[in-house]
Amino acid sequence: MNTIFSLEYARQLDQKDPLAHMRQQFHIPKQDNGEDEIYFCGNSLGLQPKRTSDYLNYELSQWQKLGVKGHFSGDFPWMPYHEFLTEESAKLVGAKTSEVVCMNSLTANLHFMMVSFYRPTATRNKILIEDHAFPSDHYAVESQIRFHGFDPEDCMLLAKPRDGETILRTEDILEIIESQGNEIALIMLPGVQYYTGQVLDMKTITEAGHRKGCNVGFDLAHATGNIPMQLHEWNVDFAAWCTYKYLNSGPGSVAGCFVHEKHHSSELFLNNELPRFAGWWGHDKESRFRMENNFIPIESAESWQLSNPPILSLAAIRASLDTFKQAGGINPLREKAIKLTSYLRSLLEQELGDEISIITPNDINASGCQLSLTVNLHDLDGKTVFDRIEAAGVTCDFRYPNVIRVAPVPLYNSFQDAFKFVTILKNSLEIS
Numbered sequence: 245m246n247t248i249f250s251l252e253y254a255r256q257l258d259q260k261d262p263l264a265h266m267r268q269q270f271h272i273p274k275q276d277n278g279e280d281e282i283y284f285c286g287n288s289l290g291l292q293p294k295r296t297s298d299y300l301n302y303e304l305s306q307w308q309k310l311g312v313k314g315h316f317s318g319d320f321p322w323m324p325y326h327e328f329l330t331e332e333s334a335k336l337v338g339a340k341t342s343e344v345v346c347m348n349s350l351t352a353n354l355h356f357m358m359v360s361f362y363r364p365t366a367t368r369n370k371i372l373i374e375d376h377a378f379p380s381d382h383y384a385v386e387s388q389i390r391f392h393g394f395d396p397e398d399c400m401l402l403a404k405p406r407d408g409e410t411i412l413r414t415e416d417i418l419e420i421i422e423s424q425g426n427e428i429a430l431i432m433l434p435g436v437q438y439y440t441g442q443v444l445d446m447k448t449i450t451e452a453g454h455r456k457g458c459n460v461g462f463d464l465a466h467a468t469g470n471i472p473m474q475l476h477e478w479n480v481d482f483a484a485w486c487t488y489k490y491l492n493s494g495p496g497s498v499a500g501c502f503v504h505e506k507h508h509s510s511e512l513f514l515n516n517e518l519p520r521f522a523g524w525w526g527h528d529k530e531s532r533f534r535m536e537n538n539f540i541p542i543e544s545a546e547s548w549q550l551s552n553p554p555i556l557s558l559a560a561i562r563a564s565l566d567t568f569k570q571a572g573g574i575n576p577l578r579e580k581a582i583k584l585t586s587y588l589r590s591l592l593e594q595e596l597g598d599e600i601s602i603i604t605p606n607d608i609n610a611s612g613c614q615l616s617l618t619v620n621l622h623d624l625d626g627k628t629v630f631d632r633i634e635a636a637g638v639t640c641d642f643r644y645p646n647v648i649r650v651a652p653v654p655l656y657n658s659f660q661d662a663f664k665f666v667t668i669l670k671n672s673l674e675i676s
């Protein structure tokens with residue numbers, strides 16, 4: 245049975261897709277021949293929503309017309325601008341609005357969160373991360389451990405896949421927590437692993453960590469805008485994410501951060517039970533401009549803010565969040581993503597089952613949009629294949645040592661994209 249591998253079949257799936265129209269909301273990069281690229285790189289840099297330039301231009305014109313008065317005027321005054329982002333951000337991660345804030349960059353937020361949630365003692369000083377964490381996360385954790393005068397050799401616990409395996413088993417993570425939890429100050433793992441696309445069981449890991457008295461935080465760089473989450477209900481202590489991957493807010497755009505409401509009380513800060521690095525944007529809004537130098541923390545995630553934020557970047561996030569809202573939010577997008585990624589998986593298995601392996605788990609609870617592929621041919625390496633598909637109009641990425649990552653994104657990718665991708669990949673595997 246070969247009927248799924250046809251342009252006609254893919255076209256029918258697109259016709260039945262209730263979110264197909266969302267593609268029109270985005271600028272799709274073009275190939276030299278004028279056709280749309282097969283853009284499967286939204287896990288690295290999401291595409292630009294068409295409304296983004298309007299939102300940015302609005303703020304530029306406010307600044308032109310009003311100067312400093314733009315802080316208090318117009319439809320979206322700059323003073324509370326970050327508040328316009330909380331409702332939709334909170335929905336994406338399953339949080340209360342008081343628990344999320346857009347600020348800084350991802351790695352900066354991980355550091356600021358560790359200031360509060362990594363408080364090593366003589367007996368409890370370890371951080372559990374994954375082996376082959378994203379380099380920035382690895383460096384951040386390593387440098388925090390050193391900053392506190394400990395040795396990363398002793399204090400960095402690395403969760404690894406078993407020999408011959410590529411995926412982290414939840415049971416193995418739980419075993420480390422069970423056996424060494426009393427020495428672990430902080431568990432900091434990805435929601436979705438960047439290399440394999442594996443979704444971790446955040447709820448179970450959080451419960452296990454808390455049973456042993458550990459703080460638990462997640463890096464959601466590849467999770468936010470990709471899979472639905474329930475950070476509040478799962479009782480996660482903190483999380484951070486960037487907004488330029490699945491959140492389509494532009495290169496280097498301001499990041500997001502979650503702090504569970506149980507940590508918001510200003511007493512915790514004032515008693516130094518939960519210290520944080522402070523700045524004026526974390527200070528009580530009513531008295532911020534009295535300049536009294538007596539820090540009163542806002543009792544929300546906003547209290548971790550330092551500076552008045554870059555409005556142009558926040559405007560791009562607002563444009564992106566409005567685009568998510570127009571699509572009905574993360575749940576319908578997830579429904580489409582399951583269909584779209586499953587279709588791509590079926591095509592790959594049917595057409596290229598011998599030549600290509602998919603290392604991303606084949607379980608919808610353990611995978612999001614992304615599929616990570618390895619090439620199994622002796623005469624062709626992954627990088628050569630990657631170069632060929634790129635030359636043929638596909639944008640995806642290659643991650644050393646040997647993975648091609650492809651991410652069909654439900655907001656703007658189509659079933660026809662999946663079909664065309666597999667056609668191009670098939671041609672590229674011919675040994676010549």
Ligand SMILES: *Cc1c(COP(=O)(O)O)cnc(C)c1O
Binds near residue numbers: 434
């Ligand atoms: C993309 C990504 C980063 C990037 O960090 P920035 O601070 O935004 O440069 C960090 N960690 C993970 C896991 C990522 O996927």
